[in-house]
Amino acid sequence: MQKINEHLKKIEQIINDPQPRRIDGSWQVGIDLGTADIVLMVVDEQGEPLAAFMEWAEVVRDGVVVDYIGAVDIVKRLVQQAEAKLNIEIKEAVTSFPPGTEPRISQNVVENAGLKVKTMIDEPSSVVHLLNIDHGAVVDIGGGTTGLSLAENGKIIYTADEPTGGRHVTLTIAGNQRISFEEAEKMKRAAQTNGLMAVVEPVFQKMAEIIKNHLEKFSVKDVYLSGGTFCFPGIVDVFKQELPHLNWILPAQPLFLTPLAIASYQKKRA
Ligand SMILES: Nc1ncnc2c1ncn2[C@@H]1O[C@H](COP(=O)(O)OP(=O)(O)OP(=O)(O)O)[C@@H](O)[C@H]1O
Ligand SMILES: [Mg+2]
Numbered sequence: 001m002q003k004i005n006e007h008l009k010k011i012e013q014i015i016n017d018p019q020p021r022r023i024d025g026s027w028q029v030g031i032d033l034g035t036a037d038i039v040l041m042v043v044d045e046q047g048e049p050l051a052a053f054m055e056w057a058e059v060v061r062d063g064v065v066v067d068y069i070g071a072v073d074i075v076k077r078l079v080q081q082a083e084a085k086l087n088i089e090i091k092e093a094v095t096s097f098p099p100g101t102e103p104r105i106s107q108n109v110v111e112n113a114g115l116k117v118k119t120m121i122d123e124p125s126s127v128v129h130l131l132n133i134d135h136g137a138v139v140d141i142g143g144g145t146t147g148l149s150l151a152e153n154g155k156i157i158y159t160a161d162e163p164t165g166g167r168h169v170t171l172t173i174a175g176n177q178r179i180s181f182e183e184a185e186k187m188k189r190a191a192q193t194n195g196l197m198a199v200v201e202p203v204f205q206k207m208a209e210i211i212k213n214h215l216e217k218f219s220v221k222d223v224y225l226s227g228g229t230f231c232f233p234g235i236v237d238v239f240k241q242e243l244p245h246l247n248w249i250l251p252a253q254p255l256f257l258t259p260l261a262i263a264s265y266q267k268k269r270a
Contacts, residue, residue, distance in 0.1 A: 004131065005252035007049055007260060011041070012253050015052045016081075023050055023086050029093040030263025031075060031115075032123070033106050036143025036166060036228065038071065039259035040078035040093075042086060047130075047264045051085050052256070053078040068109065075113035092116040096123045096262045098145050099159035119267040123258050124149035125156050127226050130261035136222035139211055140258050141229035143167050146207065148214050160214050164207055166229040172203050188232065197234050204235050208242035215246070222247045226261075230254035 025044055032039045034057070042051040055074045079090050095110045097103040099122040107117050121129070124138040124147040131138075134154045140147040144165045150158040166188075174184035176199045187194060207229075215223070223246050230236065236250050251257050 007047065008251055008253040008256050011049045011052045011256040011260065014049065015054055018081060018085055020085055020087065021050065028263060029090050030259060031093045031095045031110055032259040032262050033071060033095065033109055034142050035145060038074045038078065040082055041259050041263035042082055043263045049260065051082045053081045071109045072112045075109060079113060090115065092118045094118050094262055094265050096121055096126060098123060098161040099147055099149065100161050121265050122159055123147045125159060126261035126265050127224065127258055128156055130264050131224055133224065136224060137215060137220045138224045138226060140226040141165055141207060142227040146210065150218055150220060162210050164210060169200050169203050169229060172200055192233055201238055204238040205242055208239045212243055222249060224249045226254050226257040228255040
């Protein structure tokens with residue numbers, strides 16, 4: 001986890017930084033087509049991040065691409081930015097899909113942006129692989145969806161996808177404060193200081209309950225967290241309060257863990 005946290009902090013520094021960088025050796029590209037953000041990341045053989053570009057993309061809703069052309073355009077732009085920064089030509093990428101949804105949707109977006117899909121993996125399971133989790137779960141709460149993947153004895157035995165995420169947190173703030181979605185989104189991201197927890201705590205409690213319903217069938221203890229919703233200060237304390245028997249593990253920058261995992265994913269030989 002320590003190495004991964006270093007990578008995540010590095011991504012925070014280089015995100016959307018166009019400054020050219022010389023690279024040698026091989027690299028791989030991952031594209032995370034999220035409901036809130038589309039992120040393209042390039043990593044080297046050691047999984048070290050070389051470039052990361054991200055666009056806010058209200059194009060995928062609850063796991064389904066609603067503005068298909070918009071998503072394709074964003075991917076094309078992100079590809080161009082990474083190519084220019086690293087002086088490379090990107091021909092293929094790893095991409096992902098929410099568990100239980102049709103992988104073809106993401107595949108079409110990436111292909112229509114002019115790339116070959118190298119391999120695909122569902123989002124939370126990519127994190128299981130990145131963190132080498134033998135026994136434990138990944139919970140990825142992004143903008144529109146909550147993804148779950150559970151490993152026992154080094155094998156993924158269960159995945160799930162729920163239509164809840166940061167969007168619902170923002171909508172709750174917008175309703176409570178009588179402001180627009182955009183204003184509420186800004187306010188949420190500045191939550192360090194504005195005492196919003198009382199407003200959004202019931203949403204987090206509901207999320208914890210959803211997770212509990214999935215996990216209680218298994219003897220899981222360690223739960224690794226991913227997704228931008230975990231950037232909200234204090235959210236993990238709410239989860240701990242609701243489900244104290246679980247060991248909640250928050251990475252240094254949860255917003256970038258899933259995109260890093262997708263970019264680092266190597267399909268194992270059968
Ligand atoms: N600093 C922050 N504080 C609180 N929430 C944040 C912060 N930064 C980002 N978010 C929230 O994280 C969510 C986006 O996270 P992420 O990029 O993981 O989602 P996504 O992958 O696009 O969506 P999904 O996985 O549901 O398809 C948004 O709801 C955004 O408001
Ligand atoms: Mg996501």
